[in-house]
Amino acid sequence: QVQLVESGGGLVQAGDSLILSCAASGPMFGGYAMGWFRQAPGKEREFVAATNWSGVITKYADSVKGRFTISRDSAKNTVNLQMNSLQPEDTAVYYCASTYGFDVEVATTRYAVWGQGTQVTVSS
Numbered sequence: 001q002v003q004l005v006e007s008g009g010g011l012v013q014a015g016d017s018l019i020l021s022c023a024a025s026g027p028m029f030g031g032y033a034m035g036w037f038r039q040a041p042g043k044e045r046e047f048v049a050a051t052n053w054s055g056v057i058t059k060y061a062d063s064v065k066g067r068f069t070i071s072r073d074s075a076k077n078t079v080n081l082q083m084n085s086l087q088p089e090d091t092a093v094y095y096c097a098s099t100y101g102f103d104v105e106v107a108t109t110r111y112a113v114w115g116q117g118t119q120v121t122v123s124s
Contacts (some may be wrong), residue, residue, distance in 0.1 A: 002026040002113045004096045009053060015021030016122070017084045022096030022115060025079040031102040034072055034079040035114060038092035038120075045095065045108055052104040059104050062089075086122045092116040 008020040020036065031053030039045040049070040051058045058070050064083075072079040079096065097111035105111065 001119060002098060004098060004113055004115035004116045006096045006118040009094060009120045011123065012086055013086055014122055014124050015083070016086050018086060018120060020081040020083065020094055020096075020118060020120070022079045022081075024052045024079075024098060032098050032100050033103060033105045033110075034070075035097045035105060036070060036079075036081045036094060037092045037097060037111075038090075040092040040115075042112065043092075047106045047108070048094070050106055051079065057104045059106055083120070086120075088122050088124045091118050091120060091122050097116045099109045 003025050005023050012018055013033060033052055035050035036048040037045050038048050047061050048064055049060045049068055051070050051072050055072040067085045069082040095117045096115040099105060099111045100111045
């Protein structure tokens with residue numbers, strides 16, 4: 001069974017940067033899309049960024065466009081989320097997710113496997 005483990009969260013100040021990493025292990029064959037989502041207290045889980053199987057196609061939520069960058073290393077089965085100019089509204093638990101398929105996916109319902117999440121807290 002595929003497993004995802006996130007790392008890199010923490011407490012930072014507004015304007016700082018963080019890099020989240022997601023390591024995938026287990027049987028992964030063929031193409032699979034990867035995504036990052038986040039969930040703030042009292043809110044639903046929301047899409048942040050995603051990449052298709054090759055890493056060539058990426059999509060971002062409007063709220064993070066221009067500040068966050070998703071990248072993947074398929075040889076190492078890892079996907080990173082570079083987060084710049086962090087703001088207090090970025091505070092949330094960030095989840096990595098994967099699903100089989102060659103297209104980039106933005107809906108939570110399209111993802112089959114989820115990591116345990118990593119907390120990102122941005123102070124003002």
